[in-house]
Amino acid sequence: MLRILLLCACATVAACGGQQASLVVEDLVLTRPITGSAMGAGYFTLHNRSGQLIRIDRISSPDLAGVAMHESILQDGIARMVELQDIAVAPHSSVVFEAGGKHLMLNYAATRPGVVTLQFFAGPAMLLSVQVNTLE
Amino acid sequence: MRRMDSRKYFIAATAIAAIATGGWLSWQLMQTPQALLAATLLPAPAELAEFSLTDQHGTEFSRDSFKGHWNLVFFGFTHCPDICPLTLQVLADARRQMQEKGLDVLPRIVLVSVDPERDSPEVLGRYVSHFGDGTVGLTGEMEQLRSLTTKLGIYFEKSGIDGDNYTVDHSAVIIVIDPDGKFSALFSAPHEAGNIAHDASLFMSRF
Numbered sequence: 001m002l003r004i005l006l007l008c009a010c011a012t013v014a015a016c017g018g019q020q021a022s023l024v025v026e027d028l029v030l031t032r033p034i035t036g037s038a039m040g041a042g043y044f045t046l047h048n049r050s051g052q053l054i055r056i057d058r059i060s061s062p063d064l065a066g067v068a069m070h071e072s073i074l075q076d077g078i079a080r081m082v083e084l085q086d087i088a089v090a091p092h093s094s095v096v097f098e099a100g101g102k103h104l105m106l107n108y109a110a111t112r113p114g115v116v117t118l119q120f121f122a123g124p125a126m127l128l129s130v131q132v133n134t135l136e
Numbered sequence: 137m138r139r140m141d142s143r144k145y146f147i148a149a150t151a152i153a154a155i156a157t158g159g160w161l162s163w164q165l166m167q168t169p170q171a172l173l174a175a176t177l178l179p180a181p182a183e184l185a186e187f188s189l190t191d192q193h194g195t196e197f198s199r200d201s202f203k204g205h206w207n208l209v210f211f212g213f214t215h216c217p218d219i220c221p222l223t224l225q226v227l228a229d230a231r232r233q234m235q236e237k238g239l240d241v242l243p244r245i246v247l248v249s250v251d252p253e254r255d256s257p258e259v260l261g262r263y264v265s266h267f268g269d270g271t272v273g274l275t276g277e278m279e280q281l282r283s284l285t286t287k288l289g290i291y292f293e294k295s296g297i298d299g300d301n302y303t304v305d306h307s308a309v310i311i312v313i314d315p316d317g318k319f320s321a322l323f324s325a326p327h328e329a330g331n332i333a334h335d336a337s338l339f340m341s342r343f
């Protein structure tokens with residue numbers, strides 16, 4: 001069966017700080033690593049429903065060996081993956097993480113957790129914690 | 137009576153002329169080459185350099201190993217979470233579309249690892265199995281890899297090195313190697329399965 005198995009999806013937002021209602025994540029999909037690889041990708045849309053700019057400078061997970069914000073760039077026929085230091089979400093706007101563009105690089109290492117928690121940080125403040133149930 | 141006969145002859149002649157014209161037009165249309173949607177054909181197929189890599193079964197794979205198959209060759213690596221699996225999935229989808237159209241002979245998908253340090257034959261074997269039985273994974277010595285990539289104009293370079301963690305920048309092109317083992321066409325990124333299926337079917341029907 002030709003498919004990339006998907007870990008997915010119902011996100012639940014935990015209350016973590018004052019801006020949690022301002023930052024909303026939707027359409028969250030995590031790709032499971034293809035056998036032979038430890039790496040998966042995360043795709044979603046971040047909405048800033050506040051009147052202030054929100055700058056995410058780290059996304060982490062206690063369930064994974066590593067999470068990094070990356071962007072795939074195709075330039076002059078060369079595919080490059082660039083690590084993003086932060087993501088700025090302008091007031092009342094959205095940023096899309098999608099295949100072939102901005103995405104999360106997820107390092108599963110040897111783990112295959114049933115539930116993955118993603119935490120979105122601005123400096124020391126955790127703005128959002130999202131639990132993603134894995135679906136077979 | 138004679139007038140009736142003339143009329144019949146006229147109608148018959150007109151019908152024959154119409155049928156002949158229609159047939160000729162149909163034949164002309166069939167002779168008109170279909171346009172390629174995405175591929176670039178080389179003016180003349182190019183020989184590959186000599187090289188020796190290893191496939192996912194641990195078997196040597198050389199220049200001659202391409203012969204006898206249509207090969208859609210992509211250069212990537214298994215630690216790549218986004219572009220590489222997406223491209224391989226596009227290739228697998230293209231091949232499935234060709235199969236659904238009833239093609240007996242399907243192209244072989246070949247992933248050449250640009251990260252031989254981490255991509256052993258075993259790792260590649262598990263990885264490429266996700267993209268169908270006709271998928272081959274190649275890895276090997278850097279010098280041998282460069283022999284293949286240099287002639288094809290494929291770029292790859294480590295980047296973002298942080299200890300053991302790194303990524304690899306690489307060409308996103310798909311190289312078409314024909315059953316004579318020659319580089320005959322390419323698909324530039326971004327890739328679309330329908331276009332690849334269409335164009336690959338054309339190459340294969342004309343060979």
